[in-house]
Amino acid sequence: MINLSRDPIFPKGEKVVSKSFIGDAWLQMLAPGDYIFNCPMYNVTFEPGARNNWHKHPGGQILLVTDGKGFYQEEGKPARLIQAGDVIRIYPGVKHWHGATVNSQLAHVGITTNPQKGDVEWLEPVTDEEYNNCFTD
Numbered sequence: 001m002i003n004l005s006r007d008p009i010f011p012k013g014e015k016v017v018s019k020s021f022i023g024d025a026w027l028q029m030l031a032p033g034d035y036i037f038n039c040p041m042y043n044v045t046f047e048p049g050a051r052n053n054w055h056k057h058p059g060g061q062i063l064l065v066t067d068g069k070g071f072y073q074e075e076g077k078p079a080r081l082i083q084a085g086d087v088i089r090i091y092p093g094v095k096h097w098h099g100a101t102v103n104s105q106l107a108h109v110g111i112t113t114n115p116q117k118g119d120v121e122w123l124e125p126v127t128d129e130e131y132n133n134c135f136t137d
Helices: 126-132
Strands: 025-031 040-048 061-074 082-084 087-090 096-101 106-110
Touching: 025 087, 096 106
Parallel strands: none
Antiparallel strands: 025 040, 040 106, 061 082, 061 087, 061 096, 061 106
């Protein structure tokens, strides 16, 4: 198991208590969106095996992976391994999910783009079968 042996870049924040996540995850708001800087940014840390549900962002999203390893998957496409240093651009309205591998934490900065287009739309959970298929591709 990969362990974050150094201090994380950003604080883990508060534990996420939501039906939109499977496993343990933490959220720390870094920069709330406002009328000047209309680009909310937040740090999300997933424990090994944790993931969020399928979801869509009406205005898109950017993920800056800061630590660990995980998966990112768009509907109808195979999951891809993501790791520290990766930048994932998620186009508006694309159904997707992301989370940690079973052997590593995953930390990323999420940036909500075009937030005026609406809030995230949370959908069904990523099933264990869908998640476990990530390891066979």
